[in-house]
Every structure is written in C-alpha cells, then in structure tokens.
Amino acid sequence: MPANPSTPAPASEAARRRALLRTARDVAEDLAADSPARERAGRPPADETARLRDAGLLAALTPPRPGRGADWRTGCAVIREIAAADSSLGELVARHYVHAWGGRFYSADHRATALEEESAREQWLWTGAVHAPSPDDEAGRPDLTLRPRSPGYVLSGRRPVDTAAAAADQIVVDAVCAVTGDVLVVRIPPGARGMTVEPAPDRLGQRVAGAGTVVLDRVAVAPAQVLGRRPHDEESTAPFTALAEPALRLALCHVALGITEGALTEARDLSRGGRAHRPPGEDPDLFLAYGELATAAQTATAVADRATEVMAQALDAGEQLDAEEPAAVAALVAAAETVTSKAALHITARVLEFADAPGLDRFWRNARVLTAHRPVAHRLRSIGEHYLNGSHRAVAAAFR
Incomplete structure (x- = not known):
C-alpha cells in the first residue's frame, strides 16, 4: 500500500x-x-x-x-x-x-x-530515450532494431538523446526485436564498439545538457543489459511500468519550476541592484508585475507538488499498485506539465522587460527548448477526455 x-x-x-x-x-x-x-x-x-x-x-x-x-x-x-x-x-x-x-x-x-x-x-550517470507505447503501431515502433546473436543481441539504428549523450555511463533505449517483434528496453554504455555520438551544437537553450544523437552499428547487447520488455500498447502495460513516462515528465516539470525560480531570483536581484529598466523604489506597476509572476510561479509549484505527492505514493506501492491508479497519476502529471510549461515560458519572457542584463535571456531559451516538443493543446484535450470519459488511452496520448 x-x-x-x-x-x-x-x-x-x-x-x-x-x-x-x-x-x-x-x-x-x-x-x-x-x-x-x-x-x-x-x-x-x-x-x-x-x-x-x-x-x-x-x-x-x-x-x-x-x-x-x-x-x-x-x-x-x-x-x-x-x-x-x-x-x-x-x-x-x-x-x-x-x-x-x-x-x-x-x-x-x-x-x-x-x-x-x-x-x-x-556512481553511474544515467540517460536515455524510451518511447511511450502508442495505439498507432507505426508511431510506437522504435527506430532501433535488435537482432538475436548468441549470447544476446546486436543493436542498430539512431536515437536522439537530450542529455549526457557522450558523458553517461548507461544509456537506456527501447528497440524492436527483428525476429519476435517484441520491444525490449536495454542499457548500453557509451564507448561501446560500434557506437558513436553526433553532438547537437548551437542549441537554442539547454546548451550544457550534452544532447546528441546516438548512432549504433551492430553494438553487442549482453543478456544482462536487457532491462525488460516494453508492451506495445498501454492496455497491456503493467501498472508500475505505466508510471515510467509520467515519472520522467514530472521530473522535467521540476526542471521547469527551477527555471522560473532562477529567472525570478536573478531579475529581482538586478532590480534591487539598480540594473533594471526601472528602479524598484515605489513603482506600483513593477510591484504588480512581480506580484503576478510570483503568483504564477507559486500556482505552478502547487500543482506540481500535488502530482509529486501522488506519484510518490504510487511508486511506494510498487507491484501492489492498482491497475486504475496510473491513469489518474498520469492525468495529474499532464496537468502539472501544462501549468508549469505555461508559467515557465510566461515568466522567463516577462523578466526580460525588467532588466537588460547579459545572460538573462538564457532562462527563456532554456524554457523554450525544454517545453518545445509537448504542445499544450494536445495535453489539454487528453486531460479533458480523461476527465469526461475516464479514458486511459487519452492520458497515455498526452505524453507523446
């Protein structure tokens, strides 16, 4: 329990x-x-x-x-x-x-x-990119292929990785077995024979994350490197396994919250130090602006903290997790992701109006890259369908 x-x-x-x-x-x-x-x-x-x-x-x-x-x-x-x-x-x-x-x-x-x-x-550093199951066979089909070879497999294909592509000790990916059609989740060490990394230079934001594309050419995968099987669709996914993708999305919500905290703190310090466009003094418009942004940040934090608590309880349940719980957890995470994404983009854009200081723009650029591939409208439709119909499929779709 x-x-x-x-x-x-x-x-x-x-x-x-x-x-x-x-x-x-x-x-x-x-x-x-x-x-x-x-x-x-x-x-x-x-x-x-x-x-x-x-x-x-x-x-x-x-x-x-x-x-x-x-x-x-x-x-x-x-x-x-x-x-x-x-x-x-x-x-x-x-x-x-x-x-x-x-x-x-x-x-x-x-x-x-x-x-x-x-x-x-x-003291391993982990990274990876595991696709979520999809009702669309083609959309959920991994771009990496495993071919059996005694013992284990050989792995080929390409996979974009958002962090530590060349620095990680373990990279977790999913790949389809060319013989059985099963989707397996495997871990591979960078530097493995047949593996190269194409860096992603000149990113708009998140530039120190170490993003890149992992290129695999018949990389050996031992049986011990296979973590397990990833079901083809959410209906056949074990309840605890279904938490994997929402857990990642929720962790990234906390990154977005960190961006808003960092942006507001730096802008406030610039305002207090007299480097703002307008000195703080008794300017009621500036007070109003900071009050709006601080409230937006606190609102996003409250939503994310609620999702965090519910996720923590689900993870604590382990294999005893009820089959209905992951969809409810995922719906809360999708809501948290929606709110934190909006807050991060809004706050990091607004603070640029307060001060003209080198580096302040990095918060908006980082928030933009972090949230770019997850359209808000798509998530809101999925949340709404779950609210109205209790659809597990709709919630799973919110994370693609």
Missing part, C-alpha cells in the same frame, strides 16, 4: 534526506557562480558531471532502499534546486534519476536491486 505522507520518516532516513538537500544546495550555489559563462560556451558537461559525481549526487539519486537512494519527493526537490542554478544540469539530473528507476519499471525486483547497488557503487 502507498506510504502515508504524514508518517514521519525514521530518524536516520530523515537525516540522510536533510544531508542530501544540503549537498544539493551547495552544488547549486557552486553551479550558479559560473552558469552564464558555461552556458555561453555550450561545451559537453564533462566538468559539470564531475562536480555532481564528486558531491555524491549521482550515487544518491537512485531509487530508495534501506540506507541508500532517494525517495521521489526528495529526488524532485534536488532536481529543482539544481535546475534553479543551471537548468541544463537540472535536466541532466532529472533524466539520470528517472532512468536509474529503469530496473524497477521493466525488471524483476531482484535484478533491479543488484543494478541499483552497482549504480550507486560505481
């Missing part, structure tokens, strides 16, 4: 949580100091990844087990803290955390436990 959110955590777990959040704040402060310069340079996140690893965040941001890992609420708080300082790194951390759950979403529990222990011990 889901954990009761009002039940206090054991003292040791609460202390670990506080320590992790303190570490996240320290890392965020360090990242914020040179974020504009690193964003302008747009280099792959090799140094940044080292900072995260040295601070222990990569090992800590794995699914929770007694004495290690981070529960969903804490993980999302860390993501938001990092994203407020550097949204590229916030997205990198978000995708790392969710893909580290891949063993639980697609594998048996004993395999997931061993994989998570190895990930924490080796």
Whole structure:
C-alpha cells in the first residue's frame, strides 16, 4: 500500500534526506557562480558531471532502499534546486534519476536491486530515450532494431538523446526485436564498439545538457543489459511500468519550476541592484508585475507538488499498485506539465522587460527548448477526455 505522507520518516532516513538537500544546495550555489559563462560556451558537461559525481549526487539519486537512494519527493526537490542554478544540469539530473528507476519499471525486483547497488557503487550517470507505447503501431515502433546473436543481441539504428549523450555511463533505449517483434528496453554504455555520438551544437537553450544523437552499428547487447520488455500498447502495460513516462515528465516539470525560480531570483536581484529598466523604489506597476509572476510561479509549484505527492505514493506501492491508479497519476502529471510549461515560458519572457542584463535571456531559451516538443493543446484535450470519459488511452496520448 502507498506510504502515508504524514508518517514521519525514521530518524536516520530523515537525516540522510536533510544531508542530501544540503549537498544539493551547495552544488547549486557552486553551479550558479559560473552558469552564464558555461552556458555561453555550450561545451559537453564533462566538468559539470564531475562536480555532481564528486558531491555524491549521482550515487544518491537512485531509487530508495534501506540506507541508500532517494525517495521521489526528495529526488524532485534536488532536481529543482539544481535546475534553479543551471537548468541544463537540472535536466541532466532529472533524466539520470528517472532512468536509474529503469530496473524497477521493466525488471524483476531482484535484478533491479543488484543494478541499483552497482549504480550507486560505481556512481553511474544515467540517460536515455524510451518511447511511450502508442495505439498507432507505426508511431510506437522504435527506430532501433535488435537482432538475436548468441549470447544476446546486436543493436542498430539512431536515437536522439537530450542529455549526457557522450558523458553517461548507461544509456537506456527501447528497440524492436527483428525476429519476435517484441520491444525490449536495454542499457548500453557509451564507448561501446560500434557506437558513436553526433553532438547537437548551437542549441537554442539547454546548451550544457550534452544532447546528441546516438548512432549504433551492430553494438553487442549482453543478456544482462536487457532491462525488460516494453508492451506495445498501454492496455497491456503493467501498472508500475505505466508510471515510467509520467515519472520522467514530472521530473522535467521540476526542471521547469527551477527555471522560473532562477529567472525570478536573478531579475529581482538586478532590480534591487539598480540594473533594471526601472528602479524598484515605489513603482506600483513593477510591484504588480512581480506580484503576478510570483503568483504564477507559486500556482505552478502547487500543482506540481500535488502530482509529486501522488506519484510518490504510487511508486511506494510498487507491484501492489492498482491497475486504475496510473491513469489518474498520469492525468495529474499532464496537468502539472501544462501549468508549469505555461508559467515557465510566461515568466522567463516577462523578466526580460525588467532588466537588460547579459545572460538573462538564457532562462527563456532554456524554457523554450525544454517545453518545445509537448504542445499544450494536445495535453489539454487528453486531460479533458480523461476527465469526461475516464479514458486511459487519452492520458497515455498526452505524453507523446
């Protein structure tokens, strides 16, 4: 059964949580100091990844087990803290955390436990791109192909990856077996023989995230690298597996919230420091503008926090999750994504009216790239259909 959110955590777990959040704040402060310069340079996140690893965040941001890992609420708080300082790194951390759950979403529990222990011990950085099941066979068909070869498979094709394409220790992708037609979720290490990465230079935003296209030419995949099978459609998806895509979308909502926090904080500091177009003084119009934006940010945070709590309870339920729950969770996540996307784009555009300072535009560019591929109208129609008809299919469609 889901954990009761009002039940206090054991003292040791609460202390670990506080320590992790303190570490996240320290890392965020360090990242914020040179974020504009690193964003302008747009280099792959090799140094940044080292900072995260040295601070222990990569090992800590794995699914929770007694004495290690981070529960969903804490993980999302860390993501938001990092994203407020550097949204590229916030997205990198978000995708790392969710893909580290891949063993639980697609594998048996004993395999997931061993994989998570190895990930924490080796301080792996995770990334990937797994397609959501689709009622349209062609839309849901992966662009990667597995061909059986004893032992295991060989993997071929191309797949865009939004973070750490060349820096990650594990890349999680789905691929169709050319013989059986099954869609399998596999993990591959960068640098594997037959694999190359085509970087994505000169991105509009999220320039330090390390995006690129992974090109695979008969890359060997051992049986131990197969996490599990991804069903072809949402009707045949196990309840816990159905949380995989909403979990990623919700983690990215916290990146968007971090962007709004970072933009508002920097604009406020510029206004207080006299570098704004209008000095703060007693300007009621400026007060009104900041009041509007602060309210929009708080509203988005409230919606995302509600979805976060419900997702946390669903993840705590594990294999005992009720078959009807994932659709309700996904509907809340789709609503959170809609609200946070609108707030991030609106706030980051408005703060440009307050101050003319180098680097302030990066918040809008980062928000634009983060939200560009998820049209709001598409999600709203899916949410509405679920509200009216209780359609699982409609909610699943919101994440494509």
